[in-house]
Amino acid sequence: MISRSKIFLALIIIAIGFSSCEEEFAPKPRGFFRIDLPEKEYVEFNQDYPYSFEYPKYAQIIYKDKDSAWINIVFPANKATIYLTYKKVRGNLDMLLDESQKIVNKHIVKADAISEQVFVDDSVNTYGILYSIKGNTASSVNFFLTDSTDNFIRGSLYFNVAPNKDSLAPVINFIKDDIAHLIETFKWEKENAFNR
Numbered sequence: 358m359i360s361r362s363k364i365f366l367a368l369i370i371i372a373i374g375f376s377s378c379e380e381e382f383a384p385k386p387r388g389f390f391r392i393d394l395p396e397k398e399y400v401e402f403n404q405d406y407p408y409s410f411e412y413p414k415y416a417q418i419i420y421k422d423k424d425s426a427w428i429n430i431v432f433p434a435n436k437a438t439i440y441l442t443y444k445k446v447r448g449n450l451d452m453l454l455d456e457s458q459k460i461v462n463k464h465i466v467k468a469d470a471i472s473e474q475v476f477v478d479d480s481v482n483t484y485g486i487l488y489s490i491k492g493n494t495a496s497s498v499n500f501f502l503t504d505s506t507d508n509f510i511r512g513s514l515y516f517n518v519a520p521n522k523d524s525l526a527p528v529i530n531f532i533k534d535d536i537a538h539l540i541e542t543f544k545w546e547k548e549n550a551f552n553r
Contacts, residue, residue, distance in 0.1 A: 394531050395434075399538060402428075405550045407443060407508055411542040413535045426551050430539075435528045436517040439536065444509045445551075453509045457501045460513070464494040474537075476502070481544045487537065493521060497529045498536055504545050512536065 399411040402418060406426045412418070415434065421427040426443035444453055461471065469492035476485045485502035498514040514532060516525060 392435075392527050394527065397534070397538075399542075401542075403546070405546075407445075407546055407549050407551050408510060409544050409546055410539045412539055416535070432532060435532070437528065437532055438515055438517070439532070439539075440513050440515065442511045444511075446503065446505075446507050446509050450503065450505060450509065453503070453511075454501070457499070457511050460511070461488045461490070461499050464490045464492075464496060467494045468492045476540050478541075478543075483540075483543055483545065485540065487540060489533065497525070498533050500536060500540060502540065502543055508545050512539075 395413075395415045398414040400414050401409065402412050403409040404418075406428075408426070412430055413432075415432065417431045417433065419429040419431055421429060428441050430439040430441065432438070446453065465471070468490050471491070472489045474487040474489070476483070476487065478484075482504045483502055484505060485500055487500040488498065490497050490499065496513045496515050499512065501509065501511045503509045514529070514536065516528075518525075
């Protein structure tokens with residue numbers, strides 16, 4: 358006959374055996390989906406508008422209004438859009454520059470930092486600033502270009518997803534390079550449907 362103390366000792370040994378087999382629980386670190394970005398390749402936008410430039414082949418041009426020179430450059434795979442707003446300068450350049458600065462300043466509340474990159478190309482009479490806005494802001498890249506006498510265009514990059522600087526950073530940097538290429542290839546077109 359087995360004594361109670363032996364049964365108790367056997368239960369303790371079994372309990373110790375089971376407790377030593379437990380795995381320690383550690384939560385998985387938060388991760389993000391892998392983003393496959395396409396090879397850089399550009400095509401020319403030259404559609405009888407007051408401007409022309411090169412844009413990525415993996416993006417689409419959406420025409421906003423036949424009576425204005427406003428367009429959107431859509432990146433369907435990344436749920437991103439660059440909104441381009443064109444204005445004719447009629448002695449109101451200071452007001453247009455001020456509006457652009459106000460749009461950038463609206464992001465200050467959520468921005469970690471805002472940096473500026475000045476663009477000057479005297480050969481095509483184009484001047485502007487590219488704003489990089491760091492943080493969980495609605496728009497992470499803004500820019501404007503002007504010839505300072507007749508034409509002004511403003512661009513803003515927006516995503517159709519909740520802003521998350523960590524998960525969007527690779528795409529923001531990728532599209533920011535495309536925006537820089539757009540700016541570097543940008544030209545004002547004197548003969549176009551909007552000034553005839």
